[in-house]
Amino acid sequence: MNGPNWHGLRMTRQRRAILESLRRLESHPTGDEVYRAARRRLPHISLGTVYRNLELLSGRGIIRKLDVAGSQRRFDAKLETHDHIRCLACGRLDDVTLKPRISDAGISRQLPGYQVLGHHLEVVGLCPECRTKRRTPYKDTLARPGNAAAA
Numbered sequence: 001m002n003g004p005n006w007h008g009l010r011m012t013r014q015r016r017a018i019l020e021s022l023r024r025l026e027s028h029p030t031g032d033e034v035y036r037a038a039r040r041r042l043p044h045i046s047l048g049t050v051y052r053n054l055e056l057l058s059g060r061g062i063i064r065k066l067d068v069a070g071s072q073r074r075f076d077a078k079l080e081t082h083d084h085i086r087c088l089a090c091g092r093l094d095d096v097t098l099k100p101r102i103s104d105a106g107i108s109r110q111l112p113g114y115q116v117l118g119h120h121l122e123v124v125g126l127c128p129e130c131r132t133k134r135r136t137p138y139k140d141t142l143a144r145p146g147n148a149a150a151a
């Protein structure tokens, strides 16, 4: 990744700081969190530079951009196929690898007319910590169950 033409991009000091910060944070950080971490490496880096580069890097497939329901956009340095589990109480997002995994081809067969390019599953629930603390789930209304008696 140090070549002069790395994914068609120049590997600048700023990009390296952003990428290394993201890779170190395994929490699927928001742009603001990447910014705070990158600033420890490059104190003068700006929030705009961090956001611009996160967009650029995800546009080139070097990192993943996650649209997580009910929260700010987050970023993921892990490119291998994987899914996520999101805690409804605290928002924590962890990696999961569910088996068997549904193949893109299997999905394609069920969606005639679409060109399926990939998929990503989000499991929702309570993380072990929130479960122990019995924190109130359903931070976002989208996930609120229609039937309260079922809870």
Ligand SMILES: [Zn+2]
Pocket: 087, 088, 089, 090, 091, 092, 126, 127, 128, 129, 130, 131
């Ligand atoms: Zn939690």
Ligand SMILES: [Zn+2]
Pocket: 028, 076, 078, 082, 083, 084, 094, 095
């Ligand atoms: Zn992930």
